[in-house]
Amino acid sequence: MKNDTPATVIEVKNLACGYGETVVLQEISFAVHPQELLFVIGGSGCGKSTLLRCLIGLLKPFRGDVAYFGKSFTTADAGQRREILKTFGVLYQDNALWSSMTLAENVSLPLEEHTSLPRSERAEIVALKLTQVGLSGSGDLFPSELSGGMKKRAALARALALDPVIVFFDEPSEGLDPITSREMDRLILQVRETLGTTMVIVSHQLSSIFRLADRVIVLDHEAKGIIAEGTPAELAATSTDPRVRDFLNQDEDSPKRMNQHLAGGPDHSSK
Template sequence: MTEAEGHITVQDLTMAYGDFVLMRDLTFTINRGDIFIIMGGSGCGKSTMMTILIGLKAPAKGKVLYGDVDFWGSDPPTRDRIIRRAGVMYQSGALWSSMTLAENIALPLELYTDLSPGQIREVVKLKLALVGMAGFEEFYPSEISGGMQKRAGIARAMALDPEVLFFDEPSAGLDPVSARRLDDLILELRESLGTTMVIVTHELASIFAIGSNSVFLDVSKRTMTATGNPNQLLAETRDPNLRLFLTRGEKS
């Protein structure tokens, strides 16, 4: 297996801030083409998990394997090369505020491809059209709504046709209709591009609608307690905490 196959394996991972251990003994696999949900209650370390997967924070212990390459055991240039094959959509969109949407999407293309300015313009147009924002090229992030910023964030994350797309709370702060449209967009992109999607969320509607695989981080036990298809987990789990989470706190 090579890193090009796009599988990510987390092995015996511990996340910590200083002496404070957030989660330990995390072991799971994200398969190619999965829509993989990292779920759990507030403060369980979902976003921290994502920062470890995308190379922003080192784990206290354990491994993250991209293919069979030990990501955190590699030197920084190798890590950069691996992570350049991933796209990230941050919770706030994190669009560069001093640039237009076109410039936001064009920047990685200018830096990492040999495309001509004309070709870059075409790619930018395509990416924006894919997320339903054709014609917004010259808008600045501050001139569009929160939902649009998220979609533009996805367009930028897709700029280099990544093998894996990471989403941090994609539907946070969106109304139900916009959240549903975003879910549909994620599904559509996975179906049409075959991209592996890793989504950090606690939005149950999204989890059940689009998740094909998942891991549940239990904040009270400080470790993962389940992994698998979310719908299947709901039907089969006997873990009271997971059941409580997946049923929105309903007592069974």
Template sequence: MSALNRNHTHNLGPAIEVSGLVCGYGEQTILRDVTFKVARGEIFFIVGGSGCGKSTLLRHLVGLNPPTAGSVRFLGAPFSEADLGTRRAQLRHFGMLFQGGALWSSLTLRQNVALPLEEYTSLTRREIEELSALKLGQVGLGGYEDYYPAEISGGMKKRAGLARALALDPEILFFDEPSAGLDPVTSRKLDELIVEIRAMFGTTIVVVSHELASIYDIADRVIMLEKQAQGIIAEGAPRTLATTSEDPRVKEFLTRGTGKVPIL
């Protein structure tokens, strides 16, 4: 299904359904009984302090680590309980931007973006090259197609990673700490890009972050994780949570400990 004709799909049920998910590595449990839903076309943030398990949850959502218990469903179809072949087929409908961009260092930016297209489409080489250049242009990297990842800055690497994540016109996009290591202006531009992608393609977007500026600017809804609680302690729109939540941990995080919603 092309992302371009996927607008106004809110009545199709949630994009992501997570129920009773238990995440951990080996014997160690990080999160217990995580349950939430993400509506189609929503910009959804997973927030919380350092070490609370945000990135762990994301890794378990996309199957990079197997959950200890619980289930994940994407677009109505079971994912975490499906066999490897089915999961790999489903993964083609997602895009993921890793913290450092995770570009394949031996390939140019164009080749990085082209790889998913080569693997999963029957387009000709010429078409793939044109499409790769288009995706790189969309994230503001026109003219850098033949650069290697080592030759560009951290912010550009993230944008190139985003272009690669967009290559297959995904229905769900995952971002792991998109603003980590970026200056405020670059970070803000990346936020604008996220909003643009949603507006243009109706993509469901899940972001792991603890950047308050991004959370207040673009998040429709957030869940907040907490280390001691080993799970979700709050869910809702960020400004509503900041002003109405009774939980001091939520209030402290969303107001940076000042008790007031920051003016951003």
């Protein structure tokens, strides 16, 4: 390790966010390091998606700051914000694929919005991205023709279109069966390895958390903030906080978990 300050990709300081008068999270501080796979975990309704919205600028924080590569995102002007936004790839909880467009058109969308590449080059990139996620040859399909796992892959291809430095991913394995979920996990690792992306992943899927996370931050609804931070194994073994221990040591197939799944059930319909 060098003795100068280690580079951080994302630095969140004393962030507070919520909706209207309702504070969902307060005093949130954490950093994400280059090529790290950071998981934001916790039960349904604890504010995972809300935090993600704040990080990507969809929700204006009440207080505090989010900085990317040492530059404040919160106080950035429109031009600076756009530059920062260009370095993100985002996968929303409901995939947010446009149902009236083919996969290829969906993946091409960010290229049309943010680049002036000619059609032929866009098509090449689209084909490459679809191949990267194991969907080569599926460009002409519509989202309604895809399985849940394929939709997630397609959304990942679109998120990768602009070669993002950071990928934000909300519940990558939600609604997927265990095998498809494991394939998604493998794909996430492969993307990190081949593209060197930093990833912030929201999840309450224990198997994925243990397979993928370099580090986790645990959010809690009551505490409105981070109640633990560390590697999943270290927290499961050594945390003295019963909320953290219970969350990380629960049986994935238990009725409690099923109920949590249903309570936080996603809307899987496409736009």
